[in-house]
Amino acid sequence: MTPRESEVLAVLAEGGSNAGIAAQLVVSEPTVDAHLRAIFVKLGLRQVPGTNRRVQAARVWLDHVTRHDTNEVSAPMRCARPFSDDRAVTDRRRRPP
Numbered sequence: 725m726t727p728r729e730s731e732v733l734a735v736l737a738e739g740g741s742n743a744g745i746a747a748q749l750v751v752s753e754p755t756v757d758a759h760l761r762a763i764f765v766k767l768g769l770r771q772v773p774g775t776n777r778r779v780q781a782a783r784v785w786l787d788h789v790t791r792h793d794t795n796e797v798s799a800p801m802r803c804a805r806p807f808s809d810d811r812a813v814t815d816r817r818r819r820p821p
Contacts, residue, residue, distance in 0.1 A: 725763065726762075728749075729759050729762060732745055733763055733781060733784075733785045735748050735749065736782055736785070737781075737782040737785040737786055742757060760778075760781075764777050767780075767781055767784055
């Protein structure tokens with residue numbers, strides 16, 4: 725997963741809408757949508773009736789950042805490179821514009 729995709733996923737996991745993600749990361753909404761599509765593919769999340777890929781992706785992110793042993797990668801993460809430095813993503817998000 726690219727560093728930007730990790731940033732998008734982090735903001736999504738905090739409850740950000742596409743518009744909110746775009747505003748926070750200073751990108752367009754179509755760019756956010758493209759990143760989300762790539763994230764869903766890399767995490768192996770398919771459109772299935774009765775499920776929400778945004779919620780599933782947020783869950784993967786939260787599981788990733790709360791896991792103590794970073795050497796163990798959950799099944800959805802095996803299809804993608806582990807996230808980049810999560811602390812750097814968090815630090816960039818919290819800085820005032």
